[in-house]
Amino acid sequence: AQSVAQPEDQVNVAEGNPLTVKCTYSVSGNPYLFWYVQYPNRGLQFLLKYITGDNLVKGSYGFEAEFNKSQTSFHLKKPSALVSDSALYFCAVRDTFSGGYNKLIFGAGTRLAVHP
Amino acid sequence: NAGVTQTPKFQVLKTGQSMTLQCAQDMNHEYMYWYRQDPGMGLRLIHYSVGEGTTAKGEVPDGYNVSRLNKREFSLRLESAAPSQTSVYFCASNLVGSNQPQHFGDGTRLSIL
Numbered sequence: 001a002q003s004v005a006q007p008e009d010q011v012n013v014a015e016g017n018p019l020t021v022k023c024t025y026s027v028s029g030n031p032y033l034f035w036y037v038q039y040p041n042r043g044l045q046f047l048l049k050y051i052t053g054d055n056l057v058k059g060s061y062g063f064e065a066e067f068n069k070s071q072t073s074f075h076l077k078k079p080s081a082l083v084s085d086s087a088l089y090f091c092a093v094r095d096t097f098s099g100g101y102n103k104l105i106f107g108a109g110t111r112l113a114v115h116p
Numbered sequence: 117n118a119g120v121t122q123t124p125k126f127q128v129l130k131t132g133q134s135m136t137l138q139c140a141q142d143m144n145h146e147y148m149y150w151y152r153q154d155p156g157m158g159l160r161l162i163h164y165s166v167g168e169g170t171t172a173k174g175e176v177p178d179g180y181n182v183s184r185l186n187k188r189e190f191s192l193r194l195e196s197a198a199p200s201q202t203s204v205y206f207c208a209s210n211l212v213g214s215n216q217p218q219h220f221g222d223g224t225r226l227s228i229l
Contacts, residue, residue, distance in 0.1 A: 044208075
C-alpha cells in the first residue's frame with residue numbers, strides 16, 4: 001500500500017538552530033512529494049514540492065527539502081529556525097494510481113516547536 | 117484574491133440534523149476536494165471532483181454527499197449527522213496537472229452532539 005510516514009509527533013528546536021522534519025514514503029513508480037504547513041485555525045499552506053530534477057528543493061519561507069530515492073525520504077529542513085516557524089507540518093505524496101486527479105496521501109503531521 | 121473560501125467557520129449540530137458545508141474558489145481550478153482532519157490521522161479524502169457536474173468517492177465517503185454545481189463551488193452535505201463526523205473539514209482545489217499543489221481553505225470546525 002502507498003503511504004507516508006512522519007516518525008516524529010513533535011520536534012523541538014531552539015531559535016537560530018537548524019531544523020529537520022522527517023518524512024519517508026512508499027509508492028509505486030516515481031514519487032511526487034509535497035510539504036505543507038498549517039498554522040492554528042488555518043488551512044494547509046503549500047511549502048514546496050519535488051517532481052523531478054535536483055534532489056534539493058527550495059520553497060517558501062526559507063524552507064528546503066532533500067529527496068533521497070534510496071532511502072525513500074523527503075526531509076524538510078531550514079538552516080536557522082524562527083519562533084514563527086512553530087506550526088504543524090504535513091508531508092504528502094501523490095497516489096500514483098489516482099489517474100487524472102491529484103489524490104494526495106498525507107502523513108499524520110509533525111508539530112514543530114521553536115523555542116526562543 | 118480570496119483563494120478558497122469555506123462557510124461556515126464553526127457549527128454545532130445535534131445528532132440526526134443535516135447541514136451543507138459550502139466551498140468556493142476563485143482561481144479557475146478544475147479539481148476540487150473535501151477532506152476531514154482528525155488528530156493524529158492527517159487528512160483523509162472524502163469526495164472529489166474533476167470538473168463541473170462530476171464527483172467521485174474518496175477514502176471515507178460514507179455519510180457524506182457532494183455537489184459540484186459549477187466550476188467555482190463544491191458543497192459537502194451531511195444528511196443525518198453522527199458524533200463520529202465531528203471533525204475539521206477542509207476544501208481544496210488545484211489546476212489540472214499531476215504536479216500541481218492543492219490550495220486549501222481555512223476549514224469548518226464541526227461538532228456533533
